[in-house]
Amino acid sequence: MKIKILLKQHVGAHCKATVKIGQEIKKGELIAEPEGLGANIHSSVYGKVIDINDAIVIDMANEQPKYFIPIADTSCNIEAVKDAGVVGAGGAGFPTHVKLNAKLNDGYVLVNAAECEPILKHNIKLIEEKAELLIRGLKYAMEMTKAKKAYIAIKPKHKKAIINLGKIVKSEQNIEIKFLPNMYPAGDERVIVREMLGVELEPGQLPSAANAVVFNVETLKNVALAIEKRRPVITKDVTVGGRVKGDVDGEVFMDMPIGMPINHCINLAGGVEKNSGEIVVGGPFTGIAAHENSPISKTTGGILVGMVFPNDNRKFGILACECGAQEDRLAEIVAGMGGTVVASEKCKRMVEVNGRYRCDKPGECPGQTETILKLKKAGAKAIIVGTCED
DSSP, X not given: OEEEXXXXXXXXXXXXXXXXXXXXXXXXOEEEEOSSSOOOEEOSSOEEEEEXXXXXXXXXXXXXXXXXXXXXXXXXXXXXXXXXXXXXXXXXXXXXXXXXXXXXXXXXXXXXXXXXXXXXXXXXXXXXXXXXXXXXXXXXHHHHHTOSEEEEEEOTTOHHHHHHHHHHHTTOTTEEEEEOOSSTTTTSHHHHHHHHHOOOOOTTOOGGXXXXXXXXXXXXXXXXXXXXXOOOSOEEEEEEEESBSXXXXXXXXXXXXXXXXXXXXXXXXXXXXXXXXXXXXXXXXXXXXXXXXXXXXXXXXXXXXXXXXXXXXXXXXXXXXXXSOOHHHHHHHHHHHTOEEEEEEEOTTEEEETTEEEESSTTOOOOOHHHHHHHHHTTOSEEEEOOSOO
C-alpha cells in the first residue's frame, strides 16, 4: 500500500522534506521540518520514499513493527511537544508548542470536549476509554502555561465520558467539569470561552484576551504521549459515518496511521452503501469534499460518505455562515445537484475582521427573512443555507 503524508498539516507554510526519493525510512522518523510557523512531520510507517511533491509518498513495507523512532529525550516539555509535531487535532492545526508558550499566570486551560459536529464521536470515545490520558496531558498543559485552573467543556448527554472524567477529577482541586449547551457550534473557541468564563470575545479575538488557551481532547492526548512516550504525532483518531455498511451513526478508529488513504477506513467500516455520493472529510457542517485516495492528516476528524445529490436544476440563492458552510462549499453542492447560483449573501452576524468574515455571536443565529427576500428578488427559486442554528 502507498501512503501520502502531506507537507502541510498545520497553520503556516508547507514543511520542507528532509528525506529523499529512494530512501528507506522507519516509523517515527522525522521526514519534514517547518520553514517558519508549522510543525515537524514524521513517518507513520516503515517503507521507502517513492515521490515528493506536495506530499511525501511512501511505499509501505510488508513488515510493520510496532516500534517507532522516539523523539530526542529532553527535560523541557514544550520542546518535546515541538519535536513531536503536535498541532491542534480538532481544527486548523495550530502548532501546540506555540500555545503552550503562553504564560497565563492565574489564567485558564480550557478543554474542548464538545465533539461539536454531528456523527463525530472519536473524542468522546477517547474520554470513555482513556480519560486518565487526557487528564495527564491537561496537567502538563497547566504546568507549562502556569494556569491556575482548568475547565473541561463537555455536553451533558455524554454521560459515560462524564462519569469517567468525574472519577479522576474528584481528586484534582484545580480541574473542573463544566457543561456546554447541546447545540452547534458549542466547540467554537469563542463559545467555549463564553460558556466557561463568561467572557464575550469580539470577532477575531483569541482566547488569550481572556487569559486562557483552548485545547482539543486529542491534542492533549498527543501532548501526554510526546512527553511520556517520546512519541511523535504519527496517528489520528477518526470517525467514519454516513452511507457505509457499518454503523451509520459513526464508527471510530483510534490511532489510524497518518497518510493512510481514507478509503482504507471506509472499507474497515464495511465499505460504501449502494447509491452513495460524495465523500466528505471533516464534519457535516464544515467538512470539505474529498476522494477515496485523500490521505488522513493530523487534523482529519470525520470521514463521511454522503447521499447522491438530488437532481435540481433550479436557480439557487446561497446564504453562507462563518460557523458552517461558506460560499465555496455551498456553490459546490449546488453544482453537484445541477443547479445554478444566481445570488449569494452572508448571515447578518458575519463581520469582516482583517480580511476574513467572522461571526459576531457564534451559536445565536438571527432571523434571516430580509436576506431570504433579497435572494428571491435576485431570482433564486431555491435557497441553500449554511447557518449553524435555526
